[in-house]
Amino acid sequence: MTRYIYMEASPALKGKARQFSRGYRKMAVVELEDGFDGIPKMISERARGVKRVVACSTEYVGKTDRSAGLRTHERFIAMRDNLNAAIEAR
Numbered sequence: 692m693t694r695y696i697y698m699e700a701s702p703a704l705k706g707k708a709r710q711f712s713r714g715y716r717k718m719a720v721v722e723l724e725d726g727f728d729g730i731p732k733m734i735s736e737r738a739r740g741v742k743r744v745v746a747c748s749t750e751y752v753g754k755t756d757r758s759a760g761l762r763t764h765e766r767f768i769a770m771r772d773n774l775n776a777a778i779e780a781r
Contacts, residue, residue: 692725692778693722693723693724693725693742693778694722694723694775694778695720695721695722695723695745695771695774695775695778696720696721696723696730696771697718697719697720697721697767697768697771698718698719698720698721698730698731698734699716699717699718699719699764700716700717700733700734701715701716701717702715702716702717702749714751714752714753714760715749715750715751715752715760716749716750716752716760716764717734717747717748717749718747718748718749718750718760718763718764718767719734719744719745719746719747719748719767720744720745720746720747720767720770720771720774721734721741721743721744721745722741722742722743722744722745722774723740723741723742724740724741724742727739727740734747745770745774746767746770748763748767750763752764
C-alpha cells in the first residue's frame with residue numbers, strides 16, 4: 692500500500708553560501724513505493740523506495756511562528772496527513 696512521509700534535510704550549498712546556510716532546511720512530502728519499509732536516503736525521485744516527490748521546498752527556519760520555514764513545515768505535515776487519510780478512507 693502506498694504511503695506518504697515528510698522528510699527534512701539540510702540543503703547542499705557550495706562555497707561561501709555554506710556559512711550562511713545554517714538556518715535553511717529542505718522539506719518535502721514523498722510518496723513511497725508499495726512494500727518499501729524504511730526511510731529513503733535523500734529527497735529525490737532517484738532514491739530507492741521513492742515513487743515521486745509530491746512537494747518540495749527550501750526555506751529559512753527562523754525562531755518565531757511567522758517564519759516561512761515553520762509555516763511550510765506545518766503545511767507539509769498537514770498535506771502528508773491528508774494524503775494518508777485519503778488512502779485509508781478507500
